[in-house]
Amino acid sequence: MPNHKNIKKSPEEDTTPVNELDQLRQIVFGVAEQQLKKQIISTRNDMEQALNTQNINFTDRLDKMQDNISERFAEIEQQIQRSDKSHEDNETTIEKNLTSLTSEHEMFASATQQDFKNIEQALDSESQSLTRNFNDQLAQLKTHLESVSKDLTSSKTDRKTLAKLLATMATNLEDDQL
Numbered sequence: 001m002p003n004h005k006n007i008k009k010s011p012e013e014d015t016t017p018v019n020e021l022d023q024l025r026q027i028v029f030g031v032a033e034q035q036l037k038k039q040i041i042s043t044r045n046d047m048e049q050a051l052n053t054q055n056i057n058f059t060d061r062l063d064k065m066q067d068n069i070s071e072r073f074a075e076i077e078q079q080i081q082r083s084d085k086s087h088e089d090n091e092t093t094i095e096k097n098l099t100s101l102t103s104e105h106e107m108f109a110s111a112t113q114q115d116f117k118n119i120e121q122a123l124d125s126e127s128q129s130l131t132r133n134f135n136d137q138l139a140q141l142k143t144h145l146e147s148v149s150k151d152l153t154s155s156k157t158d159r160k161t162l163a164k165l166l167a168t169m170a171t172n173l174e175d176d177q178l
Contacts, residue, residue, distance in 0.1 A: 137176060145169065 025033075148165060 141169070141173065 148169075
């Protein structure tokens with residue numbers, strides 16, 4: 001077995017096979033490697049350009065979408081304001097109607113109370129008039145009865161005539177009450 005301890009390679013000898021290997025690679029694969037590097041660089045440039053284009057397109061779309069969203073929000077805000085205005089107008093109208101109805105109710109209640117007072121006075125007046133009329137007729141009837149009674153007592157008429165006379169008076173009283 002050879003002794004490997006005594007053999008030391010110099011740094012130049014270590015790099016020489018690598019250089020030779022690089023040269024061999026350059027000869028065998030040099031053109032293909034350069035083409036591959038060019039393709040990689042070209043692909044990288046194409047990818048960067050495509051990414052930039054996509055970024056620009058994305059930014060444009062994002063800006064358009066933001067503009068569209070802003071327009072939609074503005075439209076919605078206008079609709080909300082119109083709706084709020086409509087609700088406020090309706091509320092104002094309802095409040096005016098309520099105030100008007102309250103006033104009309106108070107006037108109606110006052111007029112109704114006055115009508116009740118007038119009806120009560122008319123009823124009282126009519127009642128008093130009927131009472132006076134009834135009392136007058138009753139007084140007349142009593143007077144007439146007394147005069148008939150005196151006539152009967154003084155003329156000494158028979159009982160049949162008296163009964164007929166009283167029946168006639170009762171009929172007359174009934175007719176007067178109706």
